[in-house]
Amino acid sequence: MMRKVSEIMTKDYTTVDALWGIRRVQDIAEKAVIDGFPVTDNGEIIGVLTRNDLIKSHPNRIVLDAMSGNCKYIEADEPVWKAKELFEAEDTDILLVTQGYKVTGVVTKNAVDVEIGKHMDLLTGLYKSDYIIYKAHRHLEQGKEISIIFFDVNNFGYIDKEFGHTVGDNILKEIAKILNNNAPEGTFLCRYGGDEFALLTDQCAENSEALAQDMLNKVKQHEFYGDISIGVSAGIAGGKRRNPRNGNMYKTIASLINIASLASTKAKKEKDNLVLGYSGTIDEIAI
Template sequence: MIRQVSEIMIKNFTIVNALQSVEYIRNIYAEKEVECFPVTEEGKIIGILTSKDLMKSHFNRIAADAMSGKFQCISPSTPVWKAHELLNEEGMDALIVQENHELVGLITKGLLKAELGKHIDLLTDLYKSDYIYYHAAELMEAGHEISIIFIDINNFGSINKELGHIVGDKILKEVALILQKNLPQETFLCRFGGDEFAILTPYYIHECKMIAEKLLKAVKAHSFPDNVPVSLSAGIAGGRRHNHRSGDTFPTVSNLLNIASIASTKAKKELSNLFVGETGFADGIAQTYSS
């Protein structure tokens, strides 16, 4: 499940007054080694003073003058992915976590880097499946229909057995790069596991078909290490509705991923290049493609 900021936020923090000196706060920093300080004036939060602010400010300055100019408050239930996006978009180093207008925690870039690092595949540098679930929920809440393209590398087990895992790892890395290079910006790619990749799109089935065919051709045309012939099979699952989906998005995304995965497996077995099956939704279909 997608983690919330309440699960990783700093709960033991030190609030400083806007009129306190940088020198005074530096002493607190040296003693407690905290990354940032909420700054208040007459009981209200007016900013965040980071360790970076402290290091570049003269010791005679006050917190109000030295603190970062921008700050943003989020709720404890905010997904960690959303907090990551906010920090990047706004160019901030920390976020204030409030519940019922009360300061309950802090989220820093360092915390998020450590947390999201758990969701990065070390071999390909792609995010894992949690990344797909978060962005799928965002798209669906914004009223978009979604589709999943699920990709398998054909005969990858045989490649590992015959040529070794080092060659297999090189192939996985290169496939990941090819997929990244040939995907539209609005899509989200993850390494799902083993030789499997999943792509979340805000498109309908016919558009995903064109994307899948492009990816299969790009991989088949690529020169891989030791001239190993590499090809893919792809399954597509998604709806065709134009109205907003309601309710919990997790079961919907899980269902689509499962159907697309089954479809990609069928693509390896089917003699024809196209298989159509029901997704379990009245307005959805699944399709499979094999190179």
């Protein structure tokens, strides 16, 4: 489960005065591994001085002239994924963490990168399942539609036993690369576990069908290591939303993933290896 910003932030942070000289701050930075400093003027935080600012600035300048810009804030209860998004969108190495209107700590880009790294699948280079759970929750908060395409490698247990785990790992890496290269912008792919992958889209299930079929075809057309025949099945879960979503969004997301997973198992028996699992129950879940 992804941690909150409050769990990785630094509470005992060091501030620097806007009128201090850069040389003084450089001396502080040398004694402690600090990626940035909140800058204060008469006790009020007015900006941030990053380590990069220190490197670029002449020692005789003052902090006020050298700091890179305005403060960027994030709420303490936000997931670390949100901090990652802010660092990607903003040119900063440090965020001020707030609880209500009070600054309670700082979180650095390095700390976020370390935490995010724990949620990266080392074999395939894809994020793990909590990545699309977070993205799906964000979509629902924004009133968007969501569907899950769940991919499951056919007979992977047999492949693993027949050709060995090293070959099996190479095949999983190839499949991950194919799926990732063919996932359109605005969709989010993860390795869900074992030989399973999940893709989040902001389309209803019917509109996701063509995408799923195209990705299955790409896998089918690929020449795998040792000319081993590889098939992948897919299940889709989504719905036509009739009313605004209320209630526990995480429960909705978990239900969609579960139904898509069950649909992918059923798809193994179908000629085109694709099953839509959005009828009946799913409409009630996804409304």
